[in-house]
Amino acid sequence: MFIIRTTATLGLATLAAASFGGGSPVAANAAAAAAGETVPQRRDSHFAVGDLFPDLAFPSLADGTPARLSDFRGKKVMLHVFASW
């Protein structure tokens, strides 16, 4: 289990505990594999359909306080992991 511990500054003993599902996207190169070459496996993320999204706490952009995806339980969520560039 992946646990981020923190101090009592925010009054929280444990801020985040996350579970990441197994199964990574793999782009196999069949021709190279058939030729006996080692092909790097592609892994874009730990995310997998059917897994709970990790319940990590992140600072919110609004005010820096801890926020996590479980704050939105009960709602259908479209999550974008992105950068403004």
Next chain:
Amino acid sequence: MHVPGWHEATRAWQEAGDLQMVGIIQEQHPDRARLFMQWKGMGWPILIDSLDLLETTVVPMTLLLDEHGVIRQIQPPRDEIDELRATFIDAAFAAPGAAADDSLPGMSDSATAAVSAYLWESDGDPDAVIAAFERAVDADPEHGYTLFRAGVAYRWRYDSGASRPDDFQRAVHYWERALSVDPNNYIWRRRIQQYGPRLAKPYSFYDWVVTARRDITARGGDPSPLVVEPGGAEFAQPQRAFTVDEATLEPPELDDRIYRDDGQYVEVQATMVPSAIQPGASARAHVSFIPVEDIKAHWNNEVDDLVFWVEVPPGWQLDRRAVSVPNPPETVSTETRTVEFEVKAPDGARGRYELPGYALYYVCEDVNGICLYRRQDVLLKVDVGG
């Protein structure tokens, strides 16, 4: 752009309360996302993951999470949005029986402590955060994410107003080490390219800031302020061939007779991005000048601009030999001034090269109440070849 397109396409669902949009941004400077969201009229919650705790290696990624927090789709096709009404928005999903298996590579206790220090205790003591990351790197020097995160922390301290010498170069160093552990990580590669030379840049990272501010102002708003303004490298456009600006300033006569500032009045941080290049490749230099706070040093803006000259070894190219920083309108100021330029190594270069440069500037200090014209010598170093 990917995210604003989804925002527009799902606007009716959001307004009806059928869909909650959430963002997680992976940027060194998260406040820039605030300006971006304001520009695009997107008011939904954003979480900050500058350290990439999620260990995604690419952006953007879009995921659909059901009412229980279970991932139901990854990268849904935009052209199939109409089907999401039935397959996702109106669907009732069963609660999961148990949490999914953990498959995240384990982090050491020291790495975990460093992450927590950065995220939740960083306002108090930047030096403690850096010390925590140094311990984490010592404990596991080949852990790519710890190396990347150490780089994020160093660049953050560089921008914090409490920078230490070489903070930015150390950030680059750690990002390069992380990328050597996993050269496929797009997020790590982009972090170097963000500050790197135009020949290696995939696109301009923050040229949109200018347009965003103009658009927001034009519609009567106040653009969200940025804690750290994007630097020249972050505005710069990619380049396919190295170009040289021939219209350059001439060094003043007698410049060698100007008294030196050895860092007493202005501290210098010189950073090469990347720190090592292949023969024929280019690097971008960032040279920052920081008035020393202890003596209340400040720029005298009623005289000439700060100017920086640099020399390169035979066969090297410079995009411009002199760079100046225009004075702001205030008569005095204390901001950090940064000059940036690019150098290109010749094809036959190999080894460590030194590029001597110097700055001329007017600086005042409050201890004795004097103003001075000073020169400071700066030696830039870049490694070429493996």
